[in-house]
Amino acid sequence: MDVTTYDPKGKPAKSMKTVSAALAYDDPESGEVIILVLHQAISIPHLEHNLLSTFQLRLNDVIVNDVPKILTDKPSVDAHCLVVPPPTDENYPAYSIPMQLHRVNSVFYTRKPTTEEFETCRRFELTYESPDYDPSDPSFAQQEEEFCNSYKGDYQEAASQVSSVSTCTKLSHECAQQTYELQMSVAQISLYDVSSTLCDKSFVADLQDQVQVSHPKSISVSGIGTDVKRQGGVNAELLAKNWDIDLDVAHKTLKVTTQRGVRTVLHPNLSRRFRTNDRQLRYRRLPVTLFTDTMFSTVKSRRGNNCAQVFGSKQGWCRAYPMKKESKAHEALSLLHQREGVPNVMIMDGAKTQVHGKFRSKCRQVGTHCKQVEPYTPQSNAAEGVINQLKTKVRLKSIYGMTA
Secondary structure: OOEEOOOOOOOOEOOOEEEEEEEEEEOOOOOOEEEEEEEEEEEOOOOOOOOOOHHHHHHOOOEEEOOOHHHOOOOOOOOOEEEEOOOOOOOOOOEEEEOEEEOOEEEOOOEOOOHHHHHHOOEEEOOOOOOOOOOOOHHHHHHHHHHHHOOHHHHHHHHHHHHHHOOOOOOOHHHHHHHHHHHHHHHHHHHHHHOHHHOHHHHHHHHHHHOOOOOOOEEOOOOOEEEOOOOOOOOHHHHHHHHOOOHHHHHHHHHOOOOOOOOOOOOHHHHHHOOOOOHHHHOOEEEEEEEEEEEEOOOOOOOOOOEEEEEEOOOOOEEEEEEOOHHHHHHHHHHHHHHOOEEEEEEEOOOHHHHOHHHHHHHHHOOOEEEEOOOOOHHHOHHHHHHHHHHHHHHHHHHHOOOO
């Protein structure tokens, strides 16, 4: 991928590789060597230090407490540190990495691990391997905006404060500009309540989702911009040579096929250390967006089930898997993958059993992007409608079938 600096006039670094890297961290208290694995990291050989994206870390359920202890009201042990969850197949607890200050930057010191340390020491993953991480994906900003819209009362209170301040005649240019921007944000919220097409941002988002309007491949917002086009894999020239086909046919073949789980190594000796996770290749892919929610019942079945995990789409397709308790939602997800396939996107509400733990981890392993609906808007989750239809059908069948 191509990387640009903070200065928009600076020269972009072209054709940088996206790699999975390992760092050795020496525990300052016990002296234990911990291996920290970074997936989907940009390899820049001339950099002498590593830069971590806090957003990418948080997507992998890493707790990033980046506020220094000197700026914390009530400092605790977990203040100014990274709390890394353990791998799903290991039973050791989460690991805390305390951070230090280098001038005003939060840092912790790492080094290059030896071969023996890489093979024998405990390891934690700071970023996930799948699905693909795209920093220019507009869905992140769209979800953030939807969450902000759910707290419109706070915006109205801020707008009233701005209106009272705007009566002063001696506002500076900077303050006047901030006032105008805040008033515009409140106006956009009011227009969004009438129709999503009246708000520019939501209208563009609807066009991109429904009409497939293209968006720029790179973005730079007062930071590092990256071109999200992946390097590596099979290109048209190599495919035409290996299959002995025309170059035009090779381009069309790559256009309608996917390349998942592509792995390369800088050193041949590391090829045997690849993880055996082939879930993103093992299951059938469903080119749809699925919604999920948990349906509860006041009556327990003969098999001891009193709830079910429901998966559905806006087109009316649905599947329901009975469960004995809500915490078994990840097992229902495994059944969905085995019997039906893997969706590209899974949308859910804020239930802890779905947004955390094994449920979300299994979604990552198969390459499914997880999204969360806006708080206090159950109508935006299509699985809620599926649950209502299922309960209605069961009720009618019980009445006409004269069952208990």
